[in-house]
Amino acid sequence: MKIKVGFGFDVHQLKDNHPFVIGGVNLEHHKGAFGHSDADVLLHAICDALLGAANLRDIGFHFKNTDPQWKGISSVILLKESVKLLSEKGWEIGNIDAMLCLEAPKINPHIPEMQKNIAEAIDISIDDISIKATTNEQMGFIGREEGVVAYAVCLIQKG
Template sequence: MAKLRIGLGVDFHQLTEGRDFWLGGVLVPHHKGALGHSDADVLLHAICDAMLGAASLGDIGVHFPDTDNTYKGIDSKILLQRTQQLIAEKGYQVVNIDSTLCLQAPKIKPYVPQMQEVIANILKLTTEEVSIKATTTEKLGFVGREEGVVAYATVLLEKEEVPYTR
């Protein structure tokens, strides 16, 4: 009998001049990038949080704290790989991901297939099992003023229960 668990992740980062803009493991050309202790990839961070939450393993800050210089500037694809290992140790695997990026600019539609490929490869999924959507905030709030970016992710995990035998 399979056991299903759902997790929700959210991440916010400030946008600033002079930083690379990493989204979903892909370098997206833009005049601003996300500010953070790591490479500040909000999408991968939200996915990590969703996975960890679904497995009752806390959040990304518990496992990869921004107070630890080990993670200074780290590629968030590495954090996603390590998160995959953490949930696998508890017997879980990702079934699918649904995510939404909230940003005013740049338009990310051209980069979505590459993001899906990167995430799918790390998590051993098909690209059809990785949904990435984007929306603006119609110029409202910090996202609309291009001061920050937000990502939401929902992840479904499955755990194969070992049948009881005598």
């Protein structure tokens, strides 16, 4: 059996009175992530981890932020498309471990729904999806609520 590990990172600006989608969940907050798609920082980091592990480049290569096809699209669709690319190469997902870094809102109450959304999108067990969150202790652009960051690692396998 062959296994590979991937790492993903994503960051998005936060803007007042903008939708805030993380892990396919719409969060109530006075600010939201801004980007070409729905700016779901968590799913973007997971896509990059998966694509990188399979040596399939990154999310920007496959879903360009200049392509109107992807404008405002749900990142759940981008995740499904990324998994399809892996499947075409014979890869299966073992697990995902992700970390969000933002000051607010609190993420912990939303983690089960995020895990459910991801598990359904990529057809793996919720038990194979770990999501954690931390603040930046009010330091830097994250601490000033100017941006949100996500990191993800994954294990993929074949044969």
